[in-house]
Amino acid sequence: MNTFNEPDENTGGFLLRLLVAALLAFGGCFLLALRLYTLQVKYHGHYHTLAEDNRISLLPVVPQRGNIVDRNGVVLARNFVAYTLEISSEVTDPEKTISELASFVAIEPRDKRRFYKFRSENRRLGSAPIRTHLSDEEVARFIGQRYRFAGVDVQARLFRDYPHGQLASHLIGYISRINDKEMEEIEERGDANNYRGSEHIGKLGVEATYEIDLHGITGAEHVEVNADGRAVRRLKNEPATAGNDIELSIDIALQKVAEDAFGNRRGAMVAINPTNGEVLALVSMPTFDPNLFVDGISTRDWRMLNESIDKPLLNRAIYSAYPPGSTFKPFMALAGLTYEKRKWTQKVSDPGFFWFGGHQFMDDKKGGHGAVDMYKSLVVSCNTYYYMLANDLQIDRIANFMPQFGFGARSGIDLPGEADGVLPSPAWKRKRFKTREQQKWYAGETISVGIGQGYNAYTPLQMAQAMATLANNGQRMRPHVLKTVIDNQGQRQEFPPEQVVDIDVKPEYIAQVRQALEDVTRFGTGARAFAGAPYRSGGKTGTAQVYSLKGGKYDKSNERMRDHSWFIAYAPAEAPTIALAVLVENGGFGAASAAPIARQVIDFHLLEKRANESAPEDSGASDDEVGNGSNPPMAQATGTGDRPNGQP
Numbered sequence: 001m002n003t004f005n006e007p008d009e010n011t012g013g014f015l016l017r018l019l020v021a022a023l024l025a026f027g028g029c030f031l032l033a034l035r036l037y038t039l040q041v042k043y044h045g046h047y048h049t050l051a052e053d054n055r056i057s058l059l060p061v062v063p064q065r066g067n068i069v070d071r072n073g074v075v076l077a078r079n080f081v082a083y084t085l086e087i088s089s090e091v092t093d094p095e096k097t098i099s100e101l102a103s104f105v106a107i108e109p110r111d112k113r114r115f116y117k118f119r120s121e122n123r124r125l126g127s128a129p130i131r132t133h134l135s136d137e138e139v140a141r142f143i144g145q146r147y148r149f150a151g152v153d154v155q156a157r158l159f160r161d162y163p164h165g166q167l168a169s170h171l172i173g174y175i176s177r178i179n180d181k182e183m184e185e186i187e188e189r190g191d192a193n194n195y196r197g198s199e200h201i202g203k204l205g206v207e208a209t210y211e212i213d214l215h216g217i218t219g220a221e222h223v224e225v226n227a228d229g230r231a232v233r234r235l236k237n238e239p240a241t242a243g244n245d246i247e248l249s250i251d252i253a254l255q256k257v258a259e260d261a262f263g264n265r266r267g268a269m270v271a272i273n274p275t276n277g278e279v280l281a282l283v284s285m286p287t288f289d290p291n292l293f294v295d296g297i298s299t300r301d302w303r304m305l306n307e308s309i310d311k312p313l314l315n316r317a318i319y320s321a322y323p324p325g326s327t328f329k330p331f332m333a334l335a336g337l338t339y340e341k342r343k344w345t346q347k348v349s350d351p352g353f354f355w356f357g358g359h360q361f362m363d364d365k366k367g368g369h370g371a372v373d374m375y376k377s378l379v380v381s382c383n384t385y386y387y388m389l390a391n392d393l394q395i396d397r398i399a400n401f402m403p404q405f406g407f408g409a410r411s412g413i414d415l416p417g418e419a420d421g422v423l424p425s426p427a428w429k430r431k432r433f434k435t436r437e438q439q440k441w442y443a444g445e446t447i448s449v450g451i452g453q454g455y456n457a458y459t460p461l462q463m464a465q466a467m468a469t470l471a472n473n474g475q476r477m478r479p480h481v482l483k484t485v486i487d488n489q490g491q492r493q494e495f496p497p498e499q500v501v502d503i504d505v506k507p508e509y510i511a512q513v514r515q516a517l518e519d520v521t522r523f524g525t526g527a528r529a530f531a532g533a534p535y536r537s538g539g540k541t542g543t544a545q546v547y548s549l550k551g552g553k554y555d556k557s558n559e560r561m562r563d564h565s566w567f568i569a570y571a572p573a574e575a576p577t578i579a580l581a582v583l584v585e586n587g588g589f590g591a592a593s594a595a596p597i598a599r600q601v602i603d604f605h606l607l608e609k610r611a612n613e614s615a616p617e618d619s620g621a622s623d624d625e626v627g628n629g630s631n632p633p634m635a636q637a638t639g640t641g642d643r644p645n646g647q648p
Contacts, residue, residue, distance in 0.1 A: 060197030063216025064158055066243030068172060068206055070252040071278075071483055076172050077207070079158045083134040085142060086127040087115070088151035094119075097152060098130060104141045107131060114296045118177065132159075132295055160200065160294045166287040168255045170315040171248075171415070171481065173205020174290030176297070194218050203293065206246060206481060209414050213485055216243035247484040249278035257604040258283045261597040265587060267565075268316035268460040270479075271580040271601060274468035274570065276497035277477030279413070280578060281601065282461075286312040318413065321421045321457035322583060325542030325590070326381045327566045328452030330513050331466060332389060333374055335401040337509040341392045344512050347371045354387035357444055361387050378516035379524035381541065383451050390450025395441060398449060399425035404503040405466040406476060407458055412500075413479045421462050424455035453545060463568055463581035470517075471538070471570035471579045474503040474510055514538055518573045526567065529595035535606055536573035539598065541590030542566030562586040567594035571602045578605050 068077035085105060091097055098107060098115070111131055119128040131138075139154055146153070160175050178186075178201045186195050195201075196218055202208040219240030258269050262285045269283040286308075292301050305313055314320060336342035352368035354361045363369070363384040369376065377385035390398065403409060408423025422428070426441040433439045448454030461479065469476040478498040485493045517538035521530040525541040544564040565587030570579040580598060587593030 059221045061219035061221050061238070061240040062158065062197045063218055063240035064242040065160065065175070065200075065216065066214040066245045068214075068246045068248065070248055070250045072251065072253075073247075074252050075163060076168065076248070076250075076252060078161050078163065080161055081156050082132060082159050083139050084129040084155050084157050085131040085134055085138075086129050086153060086155050088127045088153075089119070091151040097149060101130065101142075101149070101152065104145060105131060105134070105138050110298055113299070118296065127153075127155075129157075132157075157199075162290045164252065164256075165291065166289050167259060168250065168252060168282070169205075169287045169290045170284040170317065171205050171250065171255075171282045172290065173207035173209075174203055174293045175200040175207050176203050176293040200294070204290075204417075205415060206248065208416050210246050210482065210485075214243040214246060217241035242488045244488070245486040246482065247486060248481050249273075249280065249483040250282070250481060251280050251605075254601065254604055255281040255283065258597065258601050259285065259287070261600045262584070265593070266310055266316070266585040267583045267587065267594075268320070269580060269582045269597065269601070270317050270461045270464035271578055271605070272464050272468045272479055274472040274477070274576050274579045277468075277479045278483065278497075279479050279481045280605070281580075282317050282415075282481070284314070284316040286310050288312045315415075315417055316460065316583070316585075318415060318418045318459055318461045321419055321459050322564055322566075322585075323454075323456050323544035324452040324458050324463060325544035325564070325566050326383075326452055327463060327540050327542035327568045327581070327590075328456060329378060329381065329386055330470065330517060330540055331402060331405055331407075332386055332393075332398070332450055333378060333513050333516075334505050334509055335393055335398060336374070336389045337512070338401065338505055339393060339397055342374055342389060344374050347373045348385055348388055350382055350384040352384070354384050354447070356387070356391065356447055359444065361447055374512070375516045375519075378513070378540070379519050381525050386450040387447050390446050391443075393446075393450075395425060395446045395449065398446070399423060399428075404476070404501055405469050406462050406500075407466065408462075411461055411465050411479050413461060414482055418461070419459055421459050422455055422457040424449055429455075452542065460581045460583045463566070463583075464579060467568040467570055467581060468579035469503060470510065470514065471576035473507065474505055476500045476503060514573075517570075521569070525591050526569075526595050529567075529591060529599050533599070533603070535571055535602075537569055537571035537602060538573055538576075539567060539569035539595070541595060542568070543588065543590050546586065559586055562588055565593035566590045567598045569595075569598045569602065571606060578602060 065079055067075055067079070069075050085101070087094055087097060094115075098112060101107060107130060115128055115130045134142075134154065142154055162169070162172065162174070177199055178195070182201055183192075183195070186192055186201075194215070194217060198215070198218065202211040202214065207214065217240060220238040221236070254271065258271070258281050262269075262283065265285065267283075267285050269281065271280040271282075272278065273280060288305055292298075292305075297305075333342075337344065348371075350363060350368035350370060350372050352363045352366055354363075361383075363382065365380075365382075368384060369380055369382045372380075372382050372385050374385075376382065402423055408421050410418045410420055424445070429441055430439045445454050449456055465476065465479055468479075476499070478500050480495070480498075482495060484495070487493075517540055518536055520526045520541070521533070521537050521539045526539045530537060530539070542565075544566060546561060546564060563586070565584040566582065567590050568579075568581045570576040578601075580601060582594040582598045582601075584593040584597070
């Protein structure tokens with residue numbers, strides 16, 4: 001007989017709980033399935049991309065910067081690879097990390113200063129170098145300890161090298177770290193992607209002007225990374241395109257001859273091929289070593305360069321403007337002929353001074369030069385002749401005539417930082433000064449302009465350009481330092497010369513003035529410097545006062561109060577291939593300081609050998625240039641010094 005138990009009164013509650021649990025489990029499974037569907041199916045593409053981004057890192061491949069070479073293929077700027085020890089911006093306690101690294105890698109206090117400065121100024125970059133130029137031994141020591149340092153790694157980086165050091169540094173320029181302002185400019189021109197990973201940019205000279213050509217095109221490397229962010233496998237590589245090589249018109253051997261000729265003196269020299277505007281040498285002394293800037297210049301070196309009284313960072317060749325002194329006279333002569341204020345054979349009497357407005361403007365030679373025609377005025381450099389000529393021409397004619405030679409305007413040379421210079425005129429003076437009294441043009445100021453003093457102020461480049469125009473029979477070519485761009489396939493792009501203007505001067509006038517300039521180096525103020533030269537040349541000495549003495553005398557113990565020394569020249573006379581301007585700051589007479597430098601440069605250019613090391617003595621011929629104790633007021637080297645008012 002079967003017996004049945006009575007249902008437990010708790011069974012119903014159990015079944016209810018079981019049902020609820022089942023529903024919850026089913027609901028959880030449903031939500032899980034729904035989530036899996038969402039992740040794996042619906043948003044698969046999105047999360048796959050995120051996962052790939054975590055696994056795959058896109059690293060920029062910085063292009064190799066183009067080389068810079070001179071006209072003969074001599075390398076002026078190049079690259080080399082070196083290892084750097086870098087700390088990622090993700091490292092939260094860099095001081096502790098640096099301290100631990102210093103136990104097996106040499107880290108100096110200057111390295112730490114440079115690291116923190118770079119880190120603060122370049123937050124856009126993922127890492128900052130704590131040491132550069134690691135030795136193989138240092139790299140090996142770090143690799144053995146790398147597991148201890150998350151966010152620290154060794155990178156192979158390209159570095160810029162200037163093998164000739166200080167030679168031609170103002171011309172070549174340098175590269176240095178990209179600052180925030182420069183990065184903003186890069187972004188504004190839409191070039192930010194091309195500078196991903198780049199740390200350097202051209203800052204001066206050719207490196208700055210041709211930055212786009214030299215930089216190249218940034219590539220990309222797709223790499224698989226581990227949890228520490230270290231690359232474990234290369235997946236894809238998009239190579240960078242190296243920058244173009246730049247071939248300059250500069251002859252670096254000629255540049256060295258010129259810089260050596262200056263020695264420790266301050267000044268500048270520009271040498272141009274007058275037929276095509278190619279700059280053969282561009283000197284600014286003193287100079288500096290561009291290698292100091294590549295890896296971040298030290299505070300000590302920066303202070304030494306920036307605070308030096310000799311201003312080695314100043315490009316005197318294209319930025320500094322100086323009174324031209326008597327080197328201005330050939331162009332005054334051409335103005336006199338063109339405006340028919342003088343004839344070539346017309347003579348004037350030089351008693352040794354010129355009276356104007358009750359004031360006596362003194363000649364350089366006591367007692368004067370007697371009867372002087374235009375030829376003699378240039379050969380012996382007679383001040384009185386040009387006092388009178390300036391008075392007859394008047395300032396407006398002078399100001400209207402001179403711009404065609406490039407005076408008072410930028411030449412357009414392909415280098416940054418060129419100055420305008422000052423070609424004085426009543427209109428310029430009204431713009432330059434504020435008060436009505438200062439703005440008034442005085443007739444006596446024109447007298448000073450006639451001998452290249454007063455407000456006259458031109459760069460050595462402008463003086464070289466003017467002489468090159470004269471040597472090229474009135475055709476002014478735009479000066480340039482770029483000769484050829486060579487891409488990474490070896491294709492060469494040549495740049496034709498550009499004629500700026502054909503000056504409005506009769507050819508016979510140019511021929512007459514050139515005849516006199518050629519005799520300056522044979523019989524005149526430049527004869528001693530060019531004695532024995534196996535070629536014919538044309539030239540003009542110049543000596544420009546730095547300060548207005550108003551009848552006083554120089555303090556000979558103060559070297560910086562001495563006159564500036566000028567010499568402009570071209571050679572060979574029959575078919576010039578070089579025209580140049582030499583300026584020696586506080587060098588005294590042009591025949592004594594500047595002319596011997598010009599001789600060495602021209603000798604090397606034409607003969608490929610240096611002139612005698614001993615500087616030629618002054619010829620004893622009257623150099624012209626400054627009066628004896630009663631000269632017109634003169635402008636300072638910047639062109640903004642004493643304000644002439646017609647007083648002697």
